[in-house]
Amino acid sequence: MDVKDQGRRPQRRDVTAAGSSGEALTPDEEQVLLDRSRRGDTEAYGRLVRAYQDLVYGLVFRSVRDATTAEEITQDVFLKAFRALESFRGESKFTTWLYRIAVNACHDQRDSLAARQRHRETSFDDPDPVAAESAASAERPDEVVEAGEIASTFLEGFEALEPIYREAFLLRHGEGRSYEEIAEILEISVSNAKVRVHRAREMLLTALRTRGFEV
DSSP, rough: OOOOOOOOOOOOOOOTTTSOOOOOOOHHHHHHHHHHHHTOOOOHHHHHHHHHHHHHHHHHHHOOOOOHHHHHHHHHHHHHHHHHHGGOSSSOHHHHHHHHHHHHHHHHHHHHHHHHHHHHHHTOOOHHHHHHHHTTTTGGGGOOOOOHHHHHHHHHHHHHHHHHHHHHHIIIIISSSOHHHHHHTTTTTTHHHHHHHHHHHHHHHHHHHHHHOOO
């Protein structure tokens, strides 16, 4: 992703490998690149982007579940970070700061999506409800294997979680972040981070058990 070209999307990548970084940096190298980037050096910032774009993309994709949207949000995260570099004082890890921007960007995307959905629901141009029902019934749980049913139920439960629980659960179990890192990213206490992850886990287990799965 070239920050000089705001219209260019990052290349679509294999989500299963999204947790790896593209270019390993030592702390000293990262600091040098940050200092140069603050002075407007877009080439230096490009190296930071290459190093961390897969980490950010992985988090965003697991949140929005759509590759194109994840690419757009990832690009936006790095553009916002570049414009706000002066505000980053190194009080937390650079990746923690990026994650915080990414979490907020996903939040904004969900709010925008919910607003558009509410608009459609109140529009006189809504599609035929019978057709919508037929489309929804095309994927019946009893037409897939049990593993698919569990995955589908889990995803439904995950999507139904309140954002504060979904974000904490995703950071812990999707990204493997420590409770200390989660607390920094979400700007909450460590004990609160643990509570949110625990509650999210319990709500997901409840959703699965309600459907009859033994978990």
